[in-house]
Amino acid sequence: MSEQFPPQFLAAIDRLGDDPEYEEIHAALSAPVDQRGFGRRTFLQGALAAGSATALTLGPLAKAAAAVEPLESGDTILVVIQLGGGNDGLNMVGPFGDPAYSTLRRATSVAAGSHPLGVGGLSFHPALPKLAARFQQGKVAVVQGVGDPDKDHSHFSAMAKWMAGTAGDSRTTGWLGRYLDTIPDSDQGFRAVSVDGSIPLHLLGNRSQVSALAEELPFGAERDKGTEVALYEAIRNYGSQPTGLGRLGDAIASMDRECIDLAREFVRLGDPSSDGDDLTRQLRTAAKVVNLNIGVRVIGATLASFDTHRTQAWMHNHLLSDLDEAIDVFYSTLDAQWADQVVIMTFSEFGRRAGDNGSGTDHGTSAPLLVVGDRVRGGLHGRYPSLTALDERGDLEVHVDFRSVYASVLQRWLGADATQILGGTYPQLDLFKSKPPEPSQGPPTKKDPRFLPFDDVAKFVIQQFHDFRGVHPKESDLLAWGNVVYWGFWSIPVALEQMYVGSDLYRFGVDGARTFWMGTGGPPEVDDIWRWTKMRATGSSMEDIAAEVVSSDAWRDRYGRLYGTNLINKVHTDLMGAPPSAQFLAYWQPKFAHENDVNAATMLAQLSMTPYGRLAYHHRACVATVFAAMLRRPPEAEQNRQWATLLDRGAVKLEFLLSTLYESAEYRSRFA
Template sequence: MPQVSRRQFLVGTGVLGALGVVGASAITWDELHQRATTTPLAAGSGILVVLTLYGGNDGISTVIPYADNAYHDARPELAYRPEEVLHLDDRLGLNPALKGLSGLWQNRQLAIVRGVGYPRPDHSHFRSMDIWQTASPDEPVPTGWIGRWLDATGDDPVRAVNIGPVLPQLAMGAKHTAAALDPSSAPLSADLAATLSGLAANDPDDSPARGRVCTGYQAEQTVRQTFSALKQAKGQAADALVAQLDLVSQCIKAGVPTRVYSVSLGGFDTHADERHTQEQLLGRLDAAVTGFLKDLSTHPRGRDVVLLAYSEFGRRVAANASQGTDHGTAGPVLLAGAGVAGGFHGDEPSLTDLDNGDLKATVDFRDIYHELLHRVLDADPVAVVGSGRRDLGVLSA
């Protein structure tokens, strides 16, 4: 067994990640049902699933302006022909890989918010994702938007759960963080688990930062017990997003008292050979999301679930010389579920009135967060996204 000192333990995620602490154990349903029975999620409580598309998804090749000549002029070889596109109306259509989402659209269960971005956009993956996850375009802040919601709503570590080995910035608050659960990691040995539990004990001499590391580890162990009954049948699936959303679905159906789940899919930095790469990724997104919603469609809690899919930025309007696209600005945000107001929201950005080759945003992403906080999480949005924001009407009445 590796020897770990308290100082090493307090380093935090590096040691914990190396030891495989953030993971799901092989478990029984009885343990999960015990927590879901003692503190189940109240009927009718909204559930938000946040899906982050890392790398900068090309929104123009996702929601395609197939009838706009400027689109074909800017991307003469990369553009999709009108007959290839899944038509949404007489001007816009979905990427051909999104057949399941096209069905959701027809059933009014897909809302597309067009032209989403923020003022003074940044082309850096890291800074732009930080802006989206902290909801603070003007200056860097240490807390994420879900983290601030956690700070304002209590201390139960199961209220928000990230599925995966890395806790994103959006889930970090000043006092509380979402719990991280990695379904692919191996369980700890009994000896190592006991050692780490001892190291995580509260010490009055700890600094606030060290105290948060200990509190975070203790919270993760609470989550480990809460989720320990989940079956791993699909957890070994080749498609990680399918596995992540399958785990979320099981938790929702079991009544686990979680209001926010975070999942992710990466690989969208398509500087070259974009068409093939993006179609593969969008096909995985499509299969995972539609399978997840179909799985919940007959469950009483299915109506309470809203899935948000976003990326840190879109791509530039013109294709590059490698049949890809470079870092851009605004792009579409997708919301799916039985409770969304299906259809288009926000104005379609012009492909000719550009900001140095980039789309001009028509919707501020914080307005989407405002409505999700207000309508799904029953929270005061001002404490999270500040004043001056508004609901967009992306959720049905």
């Protein structure tokens, strides 16, 4: 396989069997939201809950909501619906009365005349009445004959190709993820939302973060069953009166009340119990996300089970009904002011074979794709493939490269540079009448001076997750950290220390930085620290890192002219503060007869992992990694040494280093 996938996907991809189902592939091509399998909410849901609430019970959530930048009136929004499994486009929009159609389709034939488009001799499937009505209002573009010109019939590689959306072979990011990389604040997780509980490849970028709204809600939020509502109300009632159990008893009772009140706010948004099938629920949530005006530009939704090899008629009818209802519910939930800023598009990895197999349809090639919205140029685009001129496999011809649709949406709707994002130039379709009016000035944000240079506790926490852990905090993390910091249980120095010592940077990055320090007597570059952190976290050995160190100029300057015993002596004395023991010499001398660098790397790695190495150089490595996280530069070697000496002597604690950097002008200037 020539394609490159994100590293976190590889294990799942490897586990796929010879004939994986669509659902397995989708799972392999999506990032799980939380690998522990519970509490899969992310921050956004909390923010949305707070944003939709009129009365806030917890300060940090109010602050979290304030951290969100609303959309401006010229900003466009894209809702992308993946119809997974290979949608039978011929039956979604087709020439149902045509004799050629009747010849090809026997078991899966759709009756003619239900919802004619009025052009091209085409009709919508009978399960799509609302979409047909919307088409008649000029708000639906049907792009005909869309597909992959290479006619890939494998779910896996076709889906990966559609999701990645590039001219080349890379599958490490998705086309919308790369778009998100280009817009401001997308690394804060507010610009893209997935409403199906996972983050699919097409939304993954290099820098941008996607927030996922999953089905699991906090304790107290699920209120569809009368039994549970009575329970939650009873728990809440603990906080309705003094407990007679002292200050802490009252504090516990208040927490009972607060946690139920806060959870109730989730219902307004997540609404997992609301009516409708899978996609309908997702798009209702999507509309609520837009209504909240928190700056989301891209929303992803998924409807699976289109792989209708058998008994297609019933299943396809069911799925298209959900699609029809979902789009309708989206617009009935959406506040009217947003209607001209939103476009919905569908995609599927391929269509189905033109002729059916007596029960269902097999994998095919091209299919129509829908683009829906008030500013869409309604009607037919592209060209319908001929049902009488099939290719040698009996498949429909591809008339529109799927990347042409992407290019049109990127360039003409989202206002992005399509060529750059797709890595190639594709002819654009005239899918949109116009973009919405240009932006006006947004409202000023609220600030809390306690968290300077950050406006509020949420921004403080988010930035620390980005700096120390390279990830966006999950909602549960944000709540937990926000709470303890906001209410002062942890001071900012303590919070910074906790953030640092709980990070991979501390657990693994310090190994790399220490080895570099030992080998070269100075701090490493920031990029190297992060790379080594990832290497160690994914199981690379210390030898791999040590090999990089011994190939550095600094090592060569120190030891490049030494060989054999001289090299062993000098390295040991420099690194361990004492000449090597006779045993150590006896062990290493024979090894240095050949291949100096390999053995030097192994020796360095081993010295770095000795208790002495790990403890004596610990603080130097800490200082280097803390600088990397907070100032994004290495410290001066002397500065590094001075801090490490203070830490070694216990004269100051890590939290002092962290808070000193936090208060430095240089750190503040990052956020000016």
